[in-house]
Amino acid sequence: MKAWAIVEVAQPLQEIDLPTPEPVGQQVLLEVTHAGVCHSDIHVWEGEWDLGSRGKMRLLDRGVVLPLAMGHETVGRVVKWGPDAEGQGLEVGQIRIVFPWVGCGTCAKCKAEEDNMCLQGKALGIFQNGGYATHILVPEPRHLVDPGDIDPALAATYACSGITVFSAINKVMPMAPEEPIVLVGAGGLGLQAIAVLKAMGHKRIVSVDVSDEKLVAAREAGASDTLNASGEDAAKRLVALCGGPVEAIIDLVNGSQTARMCFDALTKGGKLIQVGLFGGELTVPLPLMAMRALTVRGSYVGSPKELRELVKIAQGGRLPGIPITREPMQNADSALQRLRAGKVTGRIVLTAEAA
Structure with missing residues (x-):
């Protein structure tokens, strides 16, 4: 598969070839059609967060491995899945929103579908390859949400900005x-x-x-x-x-x-x-x-339950869309730099050639 990845912190994203993952267990492989460019991607690209008097939190010290395909606002097309995902409603070609804030999958928080509160977070696009690629590997079918009649470019934004604000508003x-x-x-x-x-x-x-x-x-x-x-x-x-x-x-x-x-x-x-x-x-x-x-x-992003609830609210056009600029996936680096420069209104969504 191709990925538009961080190869070196704070340097231009590079188009690289990576092995296309083969799903095992409950994993599901999707072909990426849309990937939102989020402000959090800037912090990941820079490799650190400012923690005030506690200094910098450097991602490479927290288990992030390069090269890394960022992107945690992803919609894709189901390609294949592991044997333990059989019988869970999957069909080749289904369009699905990817919930990216995955955890260990076994703790009480993950079992309660509060994956974003897992102490061993393994978020897609940060600790695992995300949507700035031709393919994405998702841990379980429950991390996939049917967008229904929602424009897939808009639906991609619900995986981060959508559930982030929805969860905050709920508080x-x-x-x-x-x-x-x-x-x-x-x-x-x-x-x-x-x-x-x-x-x-x-x-x-x-x-x-x-x-x-x-x-x-x-x-x-x-x-x-x-x-x-x-x-x-x-x-x-x-x-x-x-x-x-x-x-x-x-x-x-x-x-x-x-x-x-x-x-x-x-x-x-x-x-x-x-x-x-x-x-x-x-x-x-x-x-x-x-x-x-x-x-x-x-308030840290949101849960799979909140993503499903938000998508339900959005069906039938009941949730007004935000301004979206579509860009080809190969423009990932220039899109990220425009966002970093504060020159984006709404969201840039990267699209695959066949999307």
Whole structure:
């Protein structure tokens, strides 16, 4: 198979030939048709995450092996499967979304279909080859979801940005439709979050970014209010826009500056859900955490159950699509660099020649 892979950290992706995997056990081999280019891929390509005062988390020290085909937003066509997957509804040619946040497969979390919480995570596109390739090997049939009538390019984004925002939104619900929910970041995740909230019937959706262009896209996607957080007093301006301190904020950037703004804008009993991996840290006054009954909670992607639930919501066009730019798979490196430069609205989805 061909892969567009990291051969050396922070260097251009290279087109390489790898052996096409032969599925064993419950494994399923798919021919990739669509692969989304996610902001997390930039961190993987750079080889590290900024952990603030704890320094850098270097992926090569955590078991990542090069060369690596990234890509964790994948749709593909079923090709073959291992003998233990017989009788589980598989047919050659089926189009399926790939759930990428796989774990060890044997622990209590994996057995409960909370694979993303497995302590031995083996995510596709990070610890195993992912969708930037002609083929992808999936551990079990339960990691495949039928997209139904959803455009496969859009469906691919649900495997990461879709379930990431869906899982984060679930952590602040239920809320009255007219109560503001603040979304920090109007990139691919932010637009996806707006779409999910609209599909869930929420009315007051406040989008925050430092790019006027992205805020225009947020308005077009259905945000009721927007705020450019550049400059001074962003937290005060956010509180004023929302008509008072805020009950629910989802930080899709999650850097030191955005985290501080979000924390300072929370009302008593407010929840800050931290999703993004921009880097840095947040120092909080501990007495205020108790006196104001605040919640600061991380949210890491989502589970297979949430992916199936999200796809069910999206059937029949009930979940508005986000802007998608299709690019041939061989443009993987240039697509990644455009995203890194902040020049992408919505999502780039790489497509195979036959897709």
